[in-house]
Amino acid sequence: MTMKITFDGREVPFEQGQTVLQAARDNGIYIPSLCYHRKTGPAGRCRLCVVEIKGMRGLQTACTVVAADGMDVQTATPLVLDTRRMIVNLLLSSGQHNCISCEQNSGCELQDAAYRLGIETPAFVIDEPQLPKDDSSEMVVRDMRKCIQCGRCVAGCKSVVVNEVLEFEQRGNDAKVVCDYDLPMAESTCVQCGECSQLCPVGAIIDKKSIGMGREWELKTVNTTCPYCGVGCQLTMHVDEAKNRIVKVTGREVLPNDGMLCVKGRYGFEFPSSPKRLTHPMIKKNGKHERVSWDEALDYTADRIKEIVARDGPGVFSAFGSGRITNENNYAIAKFTRAVIKTNNVDHCART
Ligand code: SF4
Ligand code: SF4
Incomplete structure (x- = not known):
C-alpha cells in the first residue's frame, strides 16, 4: 500500500521510515534546512525546517518527525515563515557573513535561505565572534567566524569518513568546532580528505587551492572518474575553460564513493594543466x-x-x-x- 502525506494541500507518496523533510525533498517540495544532510542524518540543530503539522502542538522540525500516512503538513504559514526569518536573522547577525567576498557565494545554503525569505540585511547587530582563521593546513581553511554550528562537518568527519578529528568544544555562546583538542588543523590528526569542506553549508570550511580562482557560476562542471587508484571514485571537476585549468574537485554522491574522496583525488588536480607535464616521448x-x-x-x-x-x-x-x-x-x-x-x-x- 502506498502511503501518502499532504504538503500545503498537495498529496504525495513517501516511503516507510522517511522523515517529513525527506518526503518533502523526494517530491520536490522546498523546506529549508542547514544542519540536515542525507549522509549525516537528522540533527535538529538549526530549526530552519520548522513546519506546522495538523494535530501536533506548536512548530515541528521536519528533519526529526517521521512521516505518517495521512499526515497534513503546512510548510509556509505566517508563523513558519516568521520563525525561519528570525532563525536566519540570528545566524546572519552572530557571525561574519560577508557574502560579497566569501568564497562560498552562490553555493552557500544560508545565503540561499536568506534570499528565499527576503532578508536583505541582518535584523540585529551582535558582536562578531573573535575567532582566528585557521589556515595552517595544506588544503583546508577553517574560518569559524562564518560557522553556524550546524554540526555537519563534525558528524561527517566522525561517522562518514570515520577520521574523528572534529568535535564541538564548550557550550552555548562559546561553542566552537575544533580539531582534536583545539589544535591548529595542520597539527591535528586530520588527513585532509576535505569531507568537512564538502559538507559545510556555508563558507566556514573551504578548499584552500580554490580560493580566488573563480566563482561557481563562472566554472564549467565535468563529471568524471578519479584518475588515481583503481577504486573509481566519481567526482566533478569545476573547470575554468578560459584559463584551461581545474579550479576545484568535489565528490559525487553516487557509488562507489558517495561524495568522499582522498587527499589526492580531491586536491591533486593541477597536473593536467602543468607546464611540466610530458606530452610527447x-x-x-x-x-x-x-x-x-x-x-x-x-x-x-x-x-x-x-x-x-x-x-x-x-x-x-x-x-x-x-x-x-x-x-x-x-x-x-x-x-x-x-x-x-x-x-x-x-x-x-x-x-x-
Ligand atoms: S579534512 Fe577530513 S579528516 Fe580532516 S577534519 Fe575534514 S573531514 Fe576530518
Ligand atoms: S564549520 Fe560548517 S559544517 Fe561545521 S558546524 Fe560550522 S557551518 Fe556547520
Missing part, C-alpha cells in the same frame, strides 16, 4: 632529453629490452601494472612479461 641523447616520435621511442625501447634480456637473462626484467589503466592493459602487461620476456617479475603500483 623523449630519449636522452648526449646527456639531454630530446623529443622523438612514438615510432622511434617504441623501437628504441624494444631494442634495449631485447639487448638487456639477451645479455643478462629475463630475471633482470620487471614490469609494473597500474591502477590508472584498464584491466585489458594490465592483462597485456602480465602476458607480455610472462609469455614474451619469460619472467614472473610483474607487480602493481598499489604495492609500491
Whole structure:
C-alpha cells in the first residue's frame, strides 16, 4: 500500500521510515534546512525546517518527525515563515557573513535561505565572534567566524569518513568546532580528505587551492572518474575553460564513493594543466632529453629490452601494472612479461 502525506494541500507518496523533510525533498517540495544532510542524518540543530503539522502542538522540525500516512503538513504559514526569518536573522547577525567576498557565494545554503525569505540585511547587530582563521593546513581553511554550528562537518568527519578529528568544544555562546583538542588543523590528526569542506553549508570550511580562482557560476562542471587508484571514485571537476585549468574537485554522491574522496583525488588536480607535464616521448641523447616520435621511442625501447634480456637473462626484467589503466592493459602487461620476456617479475603500483 502506498502511503501518502499532504504538503500545503498537495498529496504525495513517501516511503516507510522517511522523515517529513525527506518526503518533502523526494517530491520536490522546498523546506529549508542547514544542519540536515542525507549522509549525516537528522540533527535538529538549526530549526530552519520548522513546519506546522495538523494535530501536533506548536512548530515541528521536519528533519526529526517521521512521516505518517495521512499526515497534513503546512510548510509556509505566517508563523513558519516568521520563525525561519528570525532563525536566519540570528545566524546572519552572530557571525561574519560577508557574502560579497566569501568564497562560498552562490553555493552557500544560508545565503540561499536568506534570499528565499527576503532578508536583505541582518535584523540585529551582535558582536562578531573573535575567532582566528585557521589556515595552517595544506588544503583546508577553517574560518569559524562564518560557522553556524550546524554540526555537519563534525558528524561527517566522525561517522562518514570515520577520521574523528572534529568535535564541538564548550557550550552555548562559546561553542566552537575544533580539531582534536583545539589544535591548529595542520597539527591535528586530520588527513585532509576535505569531507568537512564538502559538507559545510556555508563558507566556514573551504578548499584552500580554490580560493580566488573563480566563482561557481563562472566554472564549467565535468563529471568524471578519479584518475588515481583503481577504486573509481566519481567526482566533478569545476573547470575554468578560459584559463584551461581545474579550479576545484568535489565528490559525487553516487557509488562507489558517495561524495568522499582522498587527499589526492580531491586536491591533486593541477597536473593536467602543468607546464611540466610530458606530452610527447623523449630519449636522452648526449646527456639531454630530446623529443622523438612514438615510432622511434617504441623501437628504441624494444631494442634495449631485447639487448638487456639477451645479455643478462629475463630475471633482470620487471614490469609494473597500474591502477590508472584498464584491466585489458594490465592483462597485456602480465602476458607480455610472462609469455614474451619469460619472467614472473610483474607487480602493481598499489604495492609500491
Ligand atoms: S579534512 Fe577530513 S579528516 Fe580532516 S577534519 Fe575534514 S573531514 Fe576530518
Ligand atoms: S564549520 Fe560548517 S559544517 Fe561545521 S558546524 Fe560550522 S557551518 Fe556547520
